[in-house]
Amino acid sequence: MIREPLFIYSNAYTDYHFNAEHPFNQQRVVMTKELLEAEGRLFDHHIVPPRLATEDELALVHDRQYIEAVKRAGNGQLQQEEAWQFGLGTEDTPMFSGMHEAASLLVGGTLTAIDSVLNNQAPQALNLGGGLHHGFKRKASGFCIYNDAAVAIKYIREHYGLRVLYVDTDAHHGDGVQSFFYHDPDVCTLSIHETGRYLFPGTGSTSERGVKNGYGYTFNLPIDAFTEDESFISIYESAFKEVAEYFQPEIIITQNGADAHCYDPLTHLCSTTKTFEAIPSLAKEVAEQYCNGKWVGLGGGGYDIWRVVPRAWGQLWSVMLTGDTLTGPLPADWKVKWERLSPVSLPDDWQDGKGLYKPIPRKQEITEKNRLTLNQCLQYCRNKRQYNNN
């Protein structure tokens, strides 16, 4: 029998819902699943429901006091005065009924994905409900409560002992995940994001490289506002290949935030669908080269849930499953169904056309600046390679 990747999914992912005005909306996972089904790329035998993460699993990275606070917040028993210190009850992470369970399910989904790959049930697995990279040890932030990627990496380290390469292409810096493994030489994190000059969380400069034994195992690539496909893809490919060669990972986890697209309302990058085809293609290639194909993909940010996220994540699954991207028109049934609910008209095709945004006047400068940033970011591992070879 051909081993195929698994798609971790439950309708209950939409229970992770702050309020009607909040930009983080898990309906995008439902839309992606239905798009892939309509396209004939996703079938029932691919789909596995997520399990709930246990409290002990959450406590691999989170403080028990924080977990208690989230539970109480979900039961309406946490007072705002106490909630501030845990980042709860803010505009970004408001309290909502059942939030502990909803957040635990997203973490459990990522653990289900990890187990299926490391127990050899599947070569790869995808959990689009996960990728909540801003969760900290005792603080919710940036729409994230529990940090599923960090729990999963600790879980891999404890149960399987593999060297993990985490690659984060969300437009925001993967600060939470970085913070948990800043001192750990067996976990390498690479985050490509819009510079923190304007954008949350403001961190993620090239000089953040890890501490103590973990020095040289944290890589950050802050790229300029208005970066376009060409520069994004070239930077991403160079960095990912060099870091993989340097680190020699045994499993790859990617966080696939889809908010670098020019339509995304929260960020200032100018990618199109091209970037979201290139991202999974290389991840698959690198996983095959170094990790026997072992790759777990996660979701992440993505705030144009109508025009961007379903297509970007659809391609992610398509590449994971077949190695190829989808082309041509989007399935008509799917479009009709979601167009009724959408405030904007949906795209016709899998690929964006030209002229989505005004030409960027500083394109050349931006490309050059990003290239310099790439060199700064990789200088350490280039030096090390040269030194070790001599």
Add this chain to the structure above:
Amino acid sequence: MLVEEIMKTEVVTLTPGATIAEALKILNERPIRHIPIVDLENHVVGIVSDRDVRDASPSIFRKDNISEELNNPIHTIMSSPVMTVHPLDFVEEIAAIFYEQEFACVPVVRESKLVGIVTEKDMLYTLIQLTGTHVQSSQLEVKVPDRAGILPEVANIFGKRKVNITSVLIYPYKNDRQYKILVFRFQTMNPLPIKADLKAAGYQVLGPDAEDPAL
């Protein structure tokens, strides 16, 4: 902000009779560039920098000879008298001293005794804290008329959205005295509602804008 909040209290010192060789050894072994010279009552009587010590050291081309001059007492090369500050002085006063006097370090003295030291690096660290870039935040700049009461009006828009402001800077708008720029760093990943509120209230928000990618 007071000097005592940013000063280092563990200070490496020497007495005037110590040799230049001792100073050289300290400067080579530790990540410091200045050594206050104190008497037995801990009064600051001088200061030496790494440059003073290197000037007094033999050239690296003459390393074969163990040099006599390194045995000279440190008081022969120290700078004196020394500009010092008090723990209750303001941090910005030290910045002015560094800028005007072109020092990179001042000892902190209370009741004539050495209690701490502040260097340019401590100063820059404080500046980073003031800009708020060390904690999770988004940034935006608002161009406002230069008049009384404008800051609370603008800040109130953040407060109404329950968004915590981590830092505020104010500076003049280019050469136009009628306006100033308020720079906010604030703790949310979604600045859109605040941007919309600011625009609705008639303020001009600066920063990257998809409508105007020229920035």
